[in-house]
Amino acid sequence: MSETVPISPEIISLLEKFPVPARIINLSGVIAYMNKEMRDTFGNLVGEKASIIFEDKPSRIDTIWTPDYAYEVVLSDVTYRVIESSITAETGEEWTLEFFEDFSVIHSLQVKLMATLAKVNKETKVAKSIQQSLLPINDEYWNIIDYHAIYLPADDLGGDFYDLIRINEDEVLMYIADVSGHGIQASLLTIFIREQVKANAAVSAAGLDELLKKVLEEFRDLEIDPTLYVTMLLCKYNRRSHELSVSNAGHNCFPVIVRNGSRVEAIPIKGMPISIISEADSFEEETVGLKAGDRVILYTDGLIEEYSPVHKKEFGQEGIRRTVEANLHLDTGKMAKVLLDESAKYIMSYAKDDRTIIVAEILS
Numbered sequence: 001m002s003e004t005v006p007i008s009p010e011i012i013s014l015l016e017k018f019p020v021p022a023r024i025i026n027l028s029g030v031i032a033y034m035n036k037e038m039r040d041t042f043g044n045l046v047g048e049k050a051s052i053i054f055e056d057k058p059s060r061i062d063t064i065w066t067p068d069y070a071y072e073v074v075l076s077d078v079t080y081r082v083i084e085s086s087i088t089a090e091t092g093e094e095w096t097l098e099f100f101e102d103f104s105v106i107h108s109l110q111v112k113l114m115a116t117l118a119k120v121n122k123e124t125k126v127a128k129s130i131q132q133s134l135l136p137i138n139d140e141y142w143n144i145i146d147y148h149a150i151y152l153p154a155d156d157l158g159g160d161f162y163d164l165i166r167i168n169e170d171e172v173l174m175y176i177a178d179v180s181g182h183g184i185q186a187s188l189l190t191i192f193i194r195e196q197v198k199a200n201a202a203v204s205a206a207g208l209d210e211l212l213k214k215v216l217e218e219f220r221d222l223e224i225d226p227t228l229y230v231t232m233l234l235c236k237y238n239r240r241s242h243e244l245s246v247s248n249a250g251h252n253c254f255p256v257i258v259r260n261g262s263r264v265e266a267i268p269i270k271g272m273p274i275s276i277i278s279e280a281d282s283f284e285e286e287t288v289g290l291k292a293g294d295r296v297i298l299y300t301d302g303l304i305e306e307y308s309p310v311h312k313k314e315f316g317q318e319g320i321r322r323t324v325e326a327n328l329h330l331d332t333g334k335m336a337k338v339l340l341d342e343s344a345k346y347i348m349s350y351a352k353d354d355r356t357i358i359v360a361e362i363l364s
Contacts, residue, residue: 005033006090010224014188017222019195021080021100025050027093038100078102134194136164138333144172144239146361148332150340152302153354160300160354161190165201170240173201176298176358177232178251185228192222193230193274208234208247209283216249216274229275233298237290239364244296247285249274253304256320257288258295264325266317295332295361297324302355303339306347315346332359 005012007024012033015022021038023031029050034042042053054073070083080100087097138148147164159179167173177193179186196218197211204211211234219230233251237244246255250273254266272282290296297320304316323342327335336359343355 007033007087007095008090010185011087011188013222013224014185014192017218018099018192019199020102023050023098023100024087025096025098026089027095032095041100134191135162140363142166142172144363145174145237146332146363147174147358148336148360149356149358150336151354151356152340154302159186159190160302160356161194162298162356162358163194163197165198167201167204167236171204171236171238173197173204173234173236174296174298174358174360175232175234176251176253176300176356177230178300178354178356179230180228189228189230193219193232197234204234204236207285208236208245209285212247212249212271212274212283213280216278216280219274220276223276226276229273229278231273235296235298237296237362239362242289242291243287244290245285245287247271247283249283250278251300253299253301254317256297256324257290258297258324258328259290261293261328264321264328266321290362292362292364295335295359297335297339298358298360299339300354300356302353303343303357306343306353311346315343319343319346332361335359 015035022035024033026032083099086094162176165173179189200214231251232249248269248271272278336357
């Protein structure tokens with residue numbers, strides 16, 4: 001790693017822990033920085049021309065999107081999608097940040113990312129596209145779950161994030177997360193958290209609390225600003241046992257369960273956020289039974305903590321429950337939209353925080 005890269009040390013610290021290769025190229029086309037994953041994969045080439053990575057290696061370049069932003073390349077039989085974005089050095093110069101992502105990690109969702117990246121030309125728009133394209137699409141998954149989510153960031157780059165992961169034939173992991181703050185750093189943290197959860201999903205076999213401990217350990221290693229933290233609510237459904245396990249890392253929005261299309265209840269589970277001051281033993285896990293037709297509703301605090309000057313209180317979790325009970329007949333997509341709409345009507349003003357809602361129905 002270069003010791004003289006004029007880039008924010010916070011961003012360098014974050015990139016150093018990224019689970020995918022990344023490098024920074026200066027205006028002269030010289031590699032100024034490579035993160036640990038990049039150095040381990042290609043060797044330390046800092047100070048060399050950026051093109052050296054393509055020399056004397058079996059390679060094929062297939063550009064399928066605007067080459068200013070992304071392209072595919074095969075290096076030593078590994079296919080990478082190289083994503084480019086501008087980054088501002090302390091000198092004010094615009095350098096290039098590149099991520100080399102293996103197709104096995106990204107899969108088909110990244111195709112939507114590239115289609116979006118072709119239309120943007122500003123750093124924040126590129127970051128926003130990367131972040132949003134990583135989110136799962138609304139659909140039925142694996143004949144296990146009908147999944148519908150809506151995400152409305154308050155700014156160009158928000159701190160809410162969520163994902164859906166198949167652990168094995170019978171188990172599905174879904175989560176919702178909220179990174180403190182907004183902007184580039186919050187956006188990078190959401191991607192970091194996503195990759196860590198995905199990489200360590202198998203750990204959930206020993207308990208969701210063990211998965212949170214692993215994510216906490218990786219987060220601490222970033223050594224970033226202590227005021228930055230992440231709240232996260234994890235749910236694991238097993239269709240063989242018909243059980244939903246829940247673990248909470250400081251996400252002050254209890255999951256809501258709708259049973260038999262009529263009975264609405266919350267799971268009041270608590271825990272500490274993921275931060276450099278959190279303790280590994282601060283997470284717990286609860287398990288409840290579910291069956292086909294039951295629903296799980298997850299959301300972020302942007303829906304419940306906005307204050308209404310008319311009602312003189314927040315929409316709150318009671319507002320979520322009240323809206324769900326009044327709209328039990330709606331499908332997952334329409335229920336998610338009504339929850340967002342009712343929250344917005346309640347505050348009668350522009351939302352100051354990101355708002356995310358997930359409605360998932362058990363299929364089997």
